[in-house]
Amino acid sequence: MNTTALLGGLAIIGRTPWFRRLAPWLLASGLFTLGCLVRLPTAMQQQRGEHARSAELEAQHTAAVQQLAKLKALKAKVATAERHIQEALWYLDAGQGMSDLLERLSASAGSHGVLIEQLQVRDAEQQAGLQRVPLELQVTGPYMAVRVWLNEWFAQPAVFRSGDLAIAGVDGQPALVRLRLHVDTYQTKAPPPSAEFLARLPVRQLAAGPSADPFAPRLAPWRGNRLTGVPLKQVQMVGHLSRGDAHEALVVVAGTLYRLRTGDRVGRDNGVVVQVTPGQVEVHERLFMTGVWHPRTAFLSLQRRTGKEAPVQDENIEQMAADVTAAAPGGGSVDLPG
Incomplete structure (x- = not known):
């Protein structure tokens, strides 16, 4: 079929009524198809980019959720550590000031028959969150009483760090000893801990006295009646x-x-x-x-x-x-x- 015949056929078809009615639709369809063929690659490329962006955002969201969970766990650990630090700071001075400490020290010594001859409070040294206050003590009493008093005093909740210590007999006073002691005490401004922490504190045991007094005078030998420890x-x-x-x-x-x-x-x-x-x-x-x-x-x-x-x-x-x-x-x- 040559070109002339084709064009002639198209001219005949073009003059038919149904073709005239379908021609606009055919033209629109052709133009739409042509536009799709031109824009489709670009649209598909944009779609692939949006999918990649969506996957990236989902990964970032997942990582953010994990980091948030870790942050919450770290905050809980920090809160627990801060509570432990506050409890430890309170434990350093057991919630008592220097005046209360000295009053309890004097009362405890008096109850055991121990005489406080000298008591000096040295200058405080500022440290991180606390003050270290050195005490110089000199006490006199029977060896048994001094030992029990010392054990009882160091068994308090407050922390005392003992330094130099010297003990010797007292001239002209048989069965008496003189104890010189350097003690570091600590003062803090920590708030009172929770009742739960106080309930966990161990019960203080009564301080046991020594079984023998190396400073006791040599009395007449006793006959094994076993009555020296009985009221x-x-x-x-x-x-x-x-x-x-x-x-x-x-x-x-x-x-x-x-x-x-x-x-x-x-x-x-x-x-x-x-x-x-x-x-x-x-x-x-x-x-x-x-x-x-x-x-x-x-x-x-x-x-x-x-x-x-x-x-x-x-x-x-x-x-x-x-x-x-x-x-x-x-x-x-x-x-x-x-």
């Missing part, structure tokens, strides 16, 4: 033994019978038996108060009970309870015949 009011005289001019008292402590002779030690206040008679035991004690020793005389009177009397060789036994076990002077137990 005198718990010792009851229930009987008396005599052999010529020698006298012994029978005393009961916690259901056990002991013998006491002149020179034996008894009670907690350095008591020494100075006289034994059929009716009572005379005990001389020494109490350390207000910096000096004070003598005191105590008596154990015979408790009148229904008992038995029986000779033991050349000994006379008077007013002894019938249902107790006797302790021999050497510390062992013997059965007294009744």
Whole structure:
């Protein structure tokens, strides 16, 4: 088919009514298709860019959420650390000022019979969030009392850092020691901690005293009666033994019978038996108060009970309870015949 025939055919079609009605639509469709073919690559490229941008934004959002979670965890840790720091700062001085500390120190020393001879508060040294206040102490008292007082004082919630310490006997004062001590105390302005923290504080245990006093004077050897740690009011005289001019008292402590002779030690206040008679035991004690020793005389009177009397060789036994076990002077137990 040549060009002339084609053009002739198109001319015939163009003169038909239906073609005239469809021609605008065909032209619009052609132009739309042509425009799509021209703009489609650019639109598709823009769509791919928007998809990439959307994925990037989603990744940034996910990272921001993770960082926010980490930030919240760090804030919680910081809050916990700050609370621990505040509790530790409060623990340094246990919420008490210097005047309260010195008052408690003096009261504690007085309750144990320890005399504070010197107390100097040195210049405070400013540190991070606190003040270090050195104290110079010199106290005097029996070694046992000084040890118990010192243990009790350092068992307080407040933190004390001990420095130089020197202890020695006191000239002309047997059984007394003088303690010189340098202590660093700490003062803070921390607010009171929570009740939960205070409830977690460990219960303070009573300070145990030493078992021996290396500064005690060499007294007459005692005969193992085991009564030096018993309060005198718990010792009851229930009987008396005599052999010529020698006298012994029978005393009961916690259901056990002991013998006491002149020179034996008894009670907690350095008591020494100075006289034994059929009716009572005379005990001389020494109490350390207000910096000096004070003598005191105590008596154990015979408790009148229904008992038995029986000779033991050349000994006379008077007013002894019938249902107790006797302790021999050497510390062992013997059965007294009744």
